[in-house]
Amino acid sequence: MQYFLDDVIDSLPQWKENPGNYVFILPSKRAGFFLREKLMLKAGKSLILPEIWSIESFVEEISGLHYASPLDLQFLLYKVYLDQKGIEKESFFEFSRWGQLLIQDFNEIDRYLIDSEKLFDYLGDIQELHQWTPDGTSSPMIRKRLAFWKSLLPIYIQFRDTLEQKGLGYQGQVYRKAVSQTPDFISKNKSKHYIFVGFNALNTAEQDIIQYFLKQGNTSIYWDADVHYLDDPLHDAGLFMRKYRSKWPNLQKNGLAGIGSYFQNPKKISVTGLPKSVSQVKYCGDLLYKLSSEPSENLDNTALILGDETLLNPMLHSLPSEIGGVNITMGYPLHHSSIAQLFSALFGLFQQKTQDKWRVKTAMQILRHPFLQPFFRDESLNSEKVCSILLKEYPNFVSGKELLEAGVSKGVLELLFPNKTPGVHEVIKQFIDLTDQLLPSYRQRNDVLNMEYLDHFKNLFTRLGDLCIQHPFVSDLKALKFLFEQLLSEDSIDFEGEPLKGLQIMGMLESRNLDFKRVIITSVNEGILPSGKTNSSFIPFDVKKEFGLPTYKEKDAVYTYHFYRLLQRAEAVHICYNTEPDVLEGGEPSRFISQLLNDPVLSSQIEHQIIAPKTGIHPDARKAIDKSERLLFKLNEKAKAGFSPTALSDYIKDPVLFYKKVILGIRDCEQLEETVAANTFGTVLHQALEYLYRPYEGLYLGPDAVHSMRQKAPELALKSFDEHFLKGMTASGKNLIALRVMEHYLDTFLLMEKERLKKHKIKLVGVERKLKIPFNTGTQGPEVYLKGTVDRIEEVDGSLRIIDYKTGMVEPRNLRISDWDSLRTDPDKSKAFQVLCYAWLYKQQNPVHNLMAGVLSFKNLKTGYQWFGLKEAGRSYQSDLHESVLLNFENQLQLLVEEIFNPNISFEPALT
Structure with a gap:
């Protein structure tokens, strides 16, 4: 099949007779490059080629102005903004956050030849309505805001005038100027024959310019479209051309040149869903490898279109070496x-x-x-x-x-x-x-x-x-x-290579006017193709509609045309989309895919499949660890140093975790804490409580003591926070919030203490008391010590209480048991196991009759002190740790320690 640019050249055989009189205007420089190569091939002899322009360069030539660089425009607009009187001025950085947006709006206003004075007055009036109050009052902020909106027209006028004095302009300004200069330009170049090639969505300025040329009679225009979508009044791909055909006098008379019925030819279309962008890249690499392996396949006529151009780098790393030449049109963004x-x-x-x-x-x-x-x-x-x-x-x-x-x-x-x-x-x-x-x-x-x-x-x-x-x-x-x-x-x-040979990798817009036998398109998802409902503009949507400015509707129609135009002459099409909707990588499969699957002509030619990477179910990589002589020796050493309640709880949760942490000494990977972590927060709170209560150790607490502690609490919390986290820096952001939360915890706790003192006589027996005693295994086994640090020991009305502070959430059910074996088998009972362990340790060195052990959860302070409870047959939960309770717990300890040292019982990974 012959492609579009070939058709255009072949329909103008007379160009060879006097090529200097022919001027081709195309949507992009890339299309112009391909046209130049085709003209050279078809010339058959040495000659001077016709002029070839991109539409932007051609408009610049007509206007007599030159495009200013984006940064020069930003700088000049800022200077104009500073010259305005009666508005509040911002720094260049603050201005830069919206200055580019304003230039884009100026561009749109001028490219669509909008009455700027009327538009800016309209915007100002809208803002006044938004800020209107029944009593007519206004604040300084509102007045400043309104003054800014009223200043947009003076900024626009001065900005344009300053640029034009320098012979420069932004794109819209150059286009508006070109419209007024077109008649004069045509009169000076009457001998030229102008050919406009492959246009679709034209702004008002471009429409006026092209119609001027068509009216003077020495001009041709070729449209690259298919009747399949052009004659369908609901199909967005033909939206603009249908509009031009009905409104332009020349087209009403002569119709659209270049229209074909290519979708009637058989095609092979595959639509493939893959999870995430990397899978699409790998799939395309594998597809290209298979295509290059076929003797009859030539990738010189294959295009890989990146819907998401950020995939260029991973795509380059996924290209098989066997495919040979590759031409990348977009360059690698720095x-x-x-x-x-x-x-x-x-x-x-x-x-x-x-x-x-x-x-x-x-x-x-x-x-x-x-x-x-x-x-x-x-x-x-x-x-x-x-x-x-x-x-x-x-x-x-x-x-x-x-x-x-x-x-x-x-x-x-x-x-x-x-x-x-x-x-x-x-x-x-x-x-x-x-x-x-x-x-x-x-x-x-x-x-x-x-x-x-x-x-x-x-x-x-x-x-x-x-x-x-x-x-x-x-x-x-x-x-x-x-x-x-x-x-x-x-x-x-820029990439070096032969532009016309090998696989062509490009973005969607770079494919304009170009045709390929095989097309591969990636990232065909909503939010990418098409790009979605973005409206970054000072001009609201309804105002754009009122003044005839383009909205996302027109933008979607542009993408629809480019998509279908790529497909119309291709024989094989491979479309990839991401099956996993993602805010950053696009949403659900594009509407273009749904249109194809429901198209009465194309649906029968489509193969739709979902592909996922091969993933097998692998057994747990963690293996049981047998107790070798060397491991038992190391275990004996650790036993002499002492096992803490936390270490024994780790064994109950996961023996392999106990092996790694206790035997091998492997700790969690240290990570940088920009915001205080939960474990550090707990350490800081424990330290602050120790600072508060240490002076009262061995004394009876009273209201004066609690009052004094409440006054000192913020200072001591900050001191502890500084020692363990801040290291001399000032708390800010989330860390400041954490500090305030800690202060709130302490104050709430001390208020609870104040209320308790009204009902009970409380003596502080110990704070952060370290305990370590030998544990009698009852055999000739290893020497084992148990150790721990009790957060608080107090005597309340003659009854001794062991208290463990917890900064996490603890509920009463975590401290209650009805079956002693659950202490060794149920990780959810780890809090009960720990407080019993502390109570048992204390009892070994301190004869005491009335004993309770429990937890104070700072995340659950409203519950107050939560005590260990044992539910025996026919009785409610009992909290008194009498002799038989501690003896039963000691039996559980005995079984647990025997299991740890039993050489025939491996360290088995916990079931997940």
Whole structure:
């Protein structure tokens, strides 16, 4: 089958006679490149090719203005904004958050030739209605807001005038200017024959310009469409062309040239659902490998369309080597590179710096950054060792001196962690120095790609420095980071290759006017294809409808056309979509897929399948651990040091966990706590309670003591928090909330104490009392000690009570048993096991008759003290720990210890 651009050329055989008189205008430069190659092939002789323009360049030529760069537009708009009187001025960074949006709206207004004065007056009136009050009152904030909306028209006028004086313009301004210049342009170029090729969604300015050319008679226009969707009044793919056909005089008379019925030809369409983006990438790689293995298959006529262009990097890593040549039209965006992430982290480091300290989390992120590792190796810096020290010693902030002590070399410290908080120009200089310092490490390794990255970034920072000199209002790191991200988004690394050979990898918009025998499209999900209902604009939706500005409806129609146009001439189509809806990766399968599956012509040609990676059910990787002689020896050593109630509870929960934590000494992986963790919060609260109660140990408590403790509680809570977490820093954010929660816990608890003192006589016997005694196993077995620290021991009206503080949630059912064996077999009874263990330990050294043991849960303070309870036949739960109760518990301890030391019983993993 012959493709669109070939059809256009073949319908104009006279172009060869006088090619200099022909001018082709296409939607994109990419389409123009393919057209140029086809003209060369069809010329058959040496000649000067016709002029070929993209529509944007052609409009620029007509207008006499030049497009200003996005950053130049931002700077100029900010200066115009500062010139306005009667409105509150913001910093450049604050302005940058909405300035680009305003430029986009200016673009739309001008491209669609809207009466700007009427529109801005309308917007101002809407705001006045929104702020209207029955009594006519107004606040300073409302007046400032209204003043800003009223200033939009003066800003728009001054912005346009200033640009035009410089011979520049934003896109919409250039288009509006071109409309007025088109008649004069045509009169000066009467000998030219203009051919507009492959357009679909045209703004009002483009429509007026093209109709001017059509009216003068020496112009042709070719539409790339199919009657399948063009003649369907409900099909969005033909929305714009149907509108032009009914309204343009030339089209009413002559119809649409270039229309075909390609969907009548048989096609092979496969629609494949795969979980997540990585699966789509792997599937496409496997598909390309199979296609390249077929002798009759030529990938020169195959296009891989990335619906989500962020998949370019994983796709490149998934391409099989067997496919040969690959042409990537979009270039590799610099902001996806690892070095871009490094500089973003450095910006974060500088912005978070206190007067003399760096944030540990960001410092570790930089020290662990893969791009810096070759440089660190050359500097003999062990970054993982440094990070391990920072993790243990400095949980929040670290000074330069402390970084040196942790192992950071002086050269690295000066390069990445300067003592003085850098300003805008210092940061730029430091980044340029960093690229210079890194380059030798990569040159030595002949790492061409990363050397290219460094060269790009050095040029970027040099340009950034020039911009900051030209525009002094870029005076803080936030604004500098914004400029950095703007420049970064505009830059990419071009791929080298033969543009017309091999597999073509491109985005959806780059496929305009191009046809391929085989098409593979990824990420065909709602929110990606089409992109969804986004309305980032100062102009509300209903106002856009009123003034004829495009909305998401028109945007969806654009994507629909591009999708169906890709399919119309293709013989084989492979469509992939993500079966797992995700906020970041798109939603449910695209409406385009539903349309295809219900299409009366195409549905019979579609094969729909869902593919998932092969996943087998693997047995639990954890194996039982036999008790070898060496293990038993190690177990004996640990027994002499003493088993705590917590360690024995771990054995009941999971013997393998006990083996790892107690026998091998493996602890949970240390993680950096930016926000205080639950276990640290518990440690801090225990410490604060010890500070409060230690002075009263051995004394009877009274109202004065409780009153004194309530006054000291906030100070002692902060002291404990500082010792275990803050390390000299100020509590802020979630950590400040945690501190306030702790203070609330303490005050609520002390108020409970005050109420208890009204009813009971309370003596504080012990605080954080450490206990350790030998446990008689009754055999010639190993020497075993049990140990523990009792949070609180008190005497209430002559009855002794053992209390364990818990910061987590504990309910009465966790402390009640009716079956003694449940203490050894049910992990849910671990709280009961622990308090009984503390009570038993205390009783061995202190003869006592009336004894109770329980828990105080700070997350469940309203329940008060919760006591161990034993339910025996025909009786309610009993809390008194009389001799028989502790003897029964001792029997359970005996069985548990015997099981731990039994060489014939392995450490079995807990059932999950």
